[in-house]
Amino acid sequence: MKPVLIVGAGPVGLTLAWRLSSAGLPVQVFEAEPGIPDQLRASTFHPPTLDMFDASGITAELIAAGRITPSWQIRMHDTGARAVFDLGVLSDRTAHPYRLQCRQARLCDALLARLPGGCVHFGAQVSQVGQQDGSAWLEVAGSRIEGSFVVGCDGARSIVRKAAGLSFSGETYPENTILATTDFPFEAHIDGLSGVNYIWEPRGTFSLLRLPDLWRISLHPRAGESAEDALEDAAIQARVDELLPGHPPIQIHEKRVYRVHRRIVDTYWQGRLVLAGDAAHLNSPKGGMGMNGGVHDAMALAEALVAIAGGAAPGTQLARYDAQRRPVAAEEILAQADANRKRMNTVDPEARAAHLAELKAIAGDPARARAFLAKSSMFDGLARAAAAVA
The missing domain is CATH 3.50.50.60 (FAD/NAD(P)-binding domain)
Structure with a gap:
């Protein structure tokens, strides 16, 4: 061959x-x-x-x-309310x-x-x-x-x-995403973070993912702000200032912009x-x-x-x-x-509250949490692929 x-x-x-x-x-x-x-x-x-x-x-x-x-x-930034998903429920799989x-x-x-x-x-x-x-x-x-x-x-x-x-x-989604890494200790400023966090804040959303020695923060440009401007160090600092008023300056190690x-x-x-x-x-x-x-x-x-x-x-x-x-x-x-x-991307406060309430209910029910995590962790997709050619 x-x-x-x-x-x-x-x-x-x-x-x-x-x-x-x-x-x-x-x-x-x-x-x-x-x-x-x-x-x-x-x-x-x-x-x-x-x-x-x-x-x-x-x-x-x-x-x-x-x-x-x-x-x-998944959490609310302004209140700290959150739904936490423990992957330990999949330990038998x-x-x-x-x-x-x-x-x-x-x-x-x-x-x-x-x-x-x-x-x-x-x-x-x-x-x-x-x-x-x-x-x-x-x-x-x-x-x-x-x-x-x-x-x-x-x-x-x-x-x-x-x-x-x-x-x-x-399709190409309309929004750009700004991704940056920093050694800023977000865990010391935001209570109860996990290693992976998807966060609603009053004007939008951001996420925080923890690598061994760095945090990865994903942000979106504000309305009317170009991707190039949002990628500037000063713009990233300003966005973090909005999220954590009075915080020390963050050191940005890497950054990039991408379309989804x-x-x-x-x-x-x-x-x-x-x-x-x-x-x-x-x-x-x-x-x-x-x-x-x-x-x-x-x-x-x-x-x-x-x-x-x-x-x-x-x-x-x-x-x-x-x-x-x-x-x-x-x-x-x-x-x-x-x-x-x-x-x-939901911005309506009532819709966000409804999403979070449902997610908390899922996380609090072992059977529902197991089903939810089997899907989000890609076990269901692999099972479907196996069944397709069985």
Whole structure:
């Protein structure tokens, strides 16, 4: 079998490469960046994702580099009223009944260390992708490289998706999000924080996620404020001043602005061109499902490609992969992330109070909390994917 050519060396592409390589399949990974970018990207690992990496030792490395978060909450900033969800209710379903907050780059580092030398090419910008005669190819620096499949793990602007001629229907949400990291001790100024906090404040919403040595704060520009202006240090300081009047100045370590999308392709494959992760679906980051969903895609796709290498029909296996993952992305990941966003974007005080009352009722009822967390932690989506091809 010719090598599987993977475009993109993020968590999804490297997970796929690792699974295929572990099964004895040849792989080549092409990444435009000069190395693993250690930037402000995903940081939430859900329990089933940690379970998937456990036997390899990767989960232990992530835990050593991250911060275990046994509970998360939704709260009112002005009153401190909150609904707290304890993932311990899932302890009979997982060896990791918590969220782990860890930079996604640490997962990439762990995966890269487990891949054969020379199969990951950094600084390798893919310029063209195509397929013919039961194979696929890509071009890098004017050289054509042949493979059995080309897999796009190359994000929202995927060259593989474009080469396959697949539409990416959906919408771009109107708001920008400003993300910054700081070592400011929010826990000393806001009572009862969890490691992950989604917070209503009188004029909008913000979130706080705790990494081992830093807080990540997500803010939204005020009405009439451009994203560029909102990204200025002074603007971030001013927003924190509004939230915590009289606080000491915060030190901003990293910052970025991003737009949020809700999009999905009509199919995850076209012949020998296949998609996974953000190349196939984009969602609001509320709930931390994007990277985890992409990793779950990679695990399912690896199973399909290994079966093809063993003689199974490519069309049958890739249709199976699509049936496993695309409905989950559309109706579990995108729909749930969208619902999370809409709930947190509620500004009417009575509607917020009603949301919080319902969430507190769920959190206080073990059976309802278990069902709620099984869904929000992505167990339900994985069960649905398994049932789709049973």
